[in-house]
Each structure stands twice: as structure tokens, then as C-alpha cells.
Amino acid sequence: MEHQPADDQPGPTEWQPRSIPAVGVGPWADEHDDAPPADPRYDAQLLADGDTRNVVDSYRYWTRDAIVADIDARRHPFHVAIENFAHDANIGTVVRTANAFAAAAVHIVGRRRWNRRGAMVTDRYQHLMHHDSVAELIGWARSEGLAVVAVDNTPGAQRLETADLPRECVLLFGQEGPGVSEDAHAHADLTVSIAQFGSTRSINAGVAAGIAMHAWVRRHADLDVAW
Template sequence: MEAIVADLDAQRSRLHVAIQNWEHDFNIGSVVRTANAFNVAAVHILGRRRWNRRGAMVTDRYLHVYHHSDVPSFLHWLDEHGVTPVGVDNLPGSVPLETVQLPQDCCLVFGSEGPGLTDEVVKGCEQLVAITQYGSTRSMNAGAAAAIAMYAWTTQWCPKPRTS
């Protein structure tokens, strides 16, 4: 496993993702699994240390997963590492994801299922983006939103696949 992680480390993107875990959110496993698919630099979990690893399908073993007990320690970590926090939520003031250039060194931050991003996290984000939705629902599952946002970052910053 160490050899696989070393190989992944040599190719990791500069994207970080974070998800709030104030209420033992079951979406975390899904977010972690998707983060592995995009080979992100790291996953950050804010709040409770315990999370449902079942949905991650063991992919967390191949990622760098950091736990932050509170928002200030998370924001301090990002600042020390030159990573810009970008909140993903459909809040007032959010701009459509498809209209922005995301920072190359950024951390896409997702809220807990239901309440979304806390005010404290929103205040710490350099930018807020929202995923444009066309149906009758006001929001989508945090795992689905994370996949869409990671894909958007990837289309802006990762090499395009070669076609034959």
C-alpha cells in the first residue's frame, strides 16, 4: 500500500476538499471516495473525528485525511499551506460555479447535509460558489455537490485526457 500511496503522491493534484462533520454526516465517505477518484492533495474533516468510513470503500487509506476540531484551526492550516478556501453552497452572494476561475491551490469546502456551511466557515472563505440547479429542489446531496465541484476544478486545472 505504501508504494501505491507514494505513486499517487507523485501525481496528486493541488486541490483540497473539506467537509463539515458536526452531526456525523453520512456523506463524508462518498466525498472521500470521490476525492480519491480525483487524486486530491488532501481531505479535511471539520468537527467530529468519527465519520462513516463505509462509504469511502477503503479509499481513505490512499489519501491524506486531516481532522480539524474547529474552524479556526482549519483556516489556519490552509493559510499556512497557501491554500484558498472556497465555499460551495447555494447561499446569498454565491456565484455560479460554471462562471468562475477557481484558484489552483484551493480547498473546496462543503457543509453538513441539511444545514450546509456554517456562518463561521462562510466568513472564512475567500469565495462562495453555487452549483446551478434547474429543478424544484433548493439543494442537492453534499456527496453529489462535491463530485460536481471537484470535476469543475479538474476541468480548469488538470491536463485534458488524450484521445486517439
């Protein structure tokens, strides 16, 4: 997982915008009649001040490390990779969606820096890895026994809607516009396309990633443990 700040408190971007009603909970003393829990998963400052972070209610007042550990215990065995050779603005959305579906990790291929705004601070709870090149990502996937599934509307691609997605895999996405690189296509074990019916050549890369992740969830996830 990438290095994160040492403190466990939310940064300014994790609090709700002033223009909409705040969500979350106030101080424990204002919300409950009993004493604050002594459970080490709970954060003393959040118990005292309240918790308006972008987390589900079951994680209210928990420390960041406790949340990550809980998700780690039930993460799914699929990974998500997105090429970042031109500062793709969709990466934040991909990270946020990967967090929602409890992906094992998100892999950034190419440039290390990316715009985190769209992640809505979910990158604090999502494992992230970086690879300088597609070849490095493919080599890592092979060493882990993971199939590489390129998602792109190209000739010869199987329909995502009917393809049998591997359970342990890396879903690989290209940049907005050019799509998956030739190197990625050449080394992918499987290429799938998303059925489209309108005039546009392609859909937004962040949207495509969400569709593909949900297709994996429909095929392999235990829905009884979903929120």
C-alpha cells in the same frame, strides 16, 4: 495521513460482495506465463493469492504503500474539506471521490469519527487530516497559502459554472441540510453555488462535492495523464 493498519492486505470490505461477479485478477501464476515480478512495488501475498481490491488495473498486485507513493507523485494541489458536526453520512462518498480525482487531502472538520462505509476502502489511499473547528481549518489553509472556496447555494455566491476556481485551494462543504456554517462563510475567500433547475433547495453534499471537484479538474488538470 491518518494512521492505517500496519499490514498491507485488504480488509473484508475491500473484497467484492458475493452477490456480484468478482472483479480483479487471480494469482499471478494463473494469469501470466512468466515468473512473478521482483519489483518491490509488488506484494508477495497478492501475487500468490490474486487481487480483487477496489483499485485500477494498473495497480494490481501492488502494495498499498506503493500505490499511495505513485499517487503522491502526481496529486493535484486542491484539498477538500467537509464539516462533520453531526456525523454526516456523506463523508465516505466525498473521500472516495477525492481519491478518484487525486485530491491532495481530505479534511474532516469537527467530529473525528465518520462513517467509512461509503469510502469503499479508498481512505487507505487518500491522505486525511482532522481539524477541531472551522477556525483551525482556515488557519491551516492560510499557513499553506491556499484559498478557501465554500460551496453552497447562498445569496451572493458566484456560479461554479463560470467562476475562476483557484488552482491551489480548499473546497469546503457543509453538512447535509444546513450547508456550510456561518463561520465558514465568513472566512471563505470565495463562495460558489451549483446551478439548479428543479424544486429541491439543495443537492446531496456528496454529489455537490463531486461536481465541484470535477469543475476543478476541467479547469486545471492535465487530462492526458487520466485513466
